[in-house]
Amino acid sequence: MTTPQTLYEKIVAAHTVEQLDEETVLLYVDFHIMNEYTSPQAFAGLHSADRPVWRPETHLAVVDHVNPTRSIKSLDEMDDADARLQIENLGRNCQRHDIEIFDLFDTRQGIEHVVVPENGYALPGMVIACGDSHTTTYGALGALGFGIGTSEIEHILATQTLVYQVLKPMRVRFEGALPDGVTGKDMVMAFIAEAGVSGAVGYAVEFQGEAISALDVEARMTICNMAVEGGARAAMIAPDEKTFSYVSGRPRSPQGEGLDAAKAHWKTLQSDPGANWAKEIVIDMTRIAPQVTWGTSPDQCSPVNGQVPDPAAIDVASDRAAAERALEYMGLTPGMKISDIHIDRVFIGSCTNSRIEDLRAAARILEGKRVADGVVAIAVPGSQAVKREAEAEGIADIFRDAGFEWRGSGCSMCLAMNDDFVPAGERCASSTNRNFEGRQGRGARTHLMSPEMVAAAAVTGRVTDVRNLQKD
């Protein structure tokens, strides 16, 4: 009898070219994605060593991080010369090595982790790497996706492999049914709050449970995407019928008989009963309310009906110091109600929450309402395809009528490398994944939450339990 294996272990085993030592393998990479800001130095390294790209057809480049999200017809309309250089440089590198690129004016352009599944590039069982930490997103399809640095980008370009340190398997089981008004975002935020931002460092996480099965594939992507904020370098959900129907019929998915054969294989991508987990966490779904961060680290998070904690109550000195610093930066006082936090800006976007289901969910809250006085609201769809779909469905009109600016796609105010940023001292309700100091702009104060919660904050001007609006 073969030893029972986890899904993660199966995929690693199927991609091991060679075992290098006890913990390290030479791992074969099926697919690799690049953006304009972490890849230039990798190409430069390749060129200075005069090495070819091993398999150009397994790479895709996407412009998403530095581009403006206002509509432009040519790069000449960009005022940021450095950003323009990065975009042009990516184009030149792709042309030189015959690598496919979704440039700014391609109808398939968007945030890398949105366009890759959308176009069927990510499939169950694959190993996918990208110079971006949120590559864990593809775990939602039963693929092993993980982020890498620039040196590793160069390594994949040149060798199609990575020297990969194998992680320990960890299971996170959500017990109980998904309560009304609770989303995938709340589930992953609750997981991070429970495990801490380093709780999954060194582990490959697999999410299981009834509530996970109940989620649509896009909500599962939100979970796997943000799991990296808990330190997980792999976050997976075993593929099921929902996954198969999600990937079927997309431009780069297998078709016809190939699809049937692929499905037969995909069905084997499950953790075996009796597989060994190095760590397990159980999260009780009945205890999960919509989540909101109050600090500058994603685990500094509370249910919306909770309070800003008192650092004095934290035992570990370094954590206490970090919480004090966070509250000072955020301009909050211990003990105040989370729902008393007022909001200056709202942002719906990012690879965590800018897919069509996210926009639909936010639109259900916004329909027939107006953004509160003084609140600046922008929505940035995750891809141009999502944008077109939302426009066709009338969602864009709901956003505009509510007083949102409706933009083109890109990372935008998630990391504020373009001109979309939150001014110092202002407070932003954001559907993104990182509330780090300065992430959305120097001095910007970020409160992470689901897109529904962002919509609720937009219309009331303060952090608001979306379940109260849903009752209306």
Next chain:
Amino acid sequence: MKKFETLAATAAPLFLPNVDTDVIMPKQFLKRIDREGLAEGVFHDVRRTDDGMLREDFPLNQARYQEAKILVAGRNFGCGSSREHAVWGLLQAGIDVVIAPSFAGIFFGNCEKNGLLAITLPEEQVSRIVDLVEGSERPELKVDLENCQITLPNDDVIDFEIQEARRRNLLEGRDHVETTLAKADAIRAFEATRQDPRNW
């Protein structure tokens, strides 16, 4: 990549948990297509006030830590964004070693690829090093990778552990791509036997 040699140098404390790569290298320094000019970016936004002045309460700005080549940091150092610019910048700013209770995965890998030695020690030990560094007249540590030892300001010596392959890579300053390309035949053989995931 440069080889790591035994280092005796000033150590600076930065003992906060979860110092992320956005803080280590803020976004305004990510707009280049080469690896240059990043020393200025290291901790830029927490190191300076809004009008660009150096903040005295930031350790690396203090005279006693001016020459620091070693950083003694908190848990989960380097979390967040994958940007390798954080590691390039630390090296350009003179930091060759970071000691912490734990590191985020991508950052840890990036350190090794660039010859920056990331040492993991139990939290109590790191906390003790911080106390000694802060309390000593000369905040100096000696890091010996050959023997995996750190000499503290009070001359105590502590051992650290590091994976053997990483240790050798750092000591020899190996080119990772070249090492893997030596296995090109094995990679090709693997490709010949496997099922293409798009083409069943």
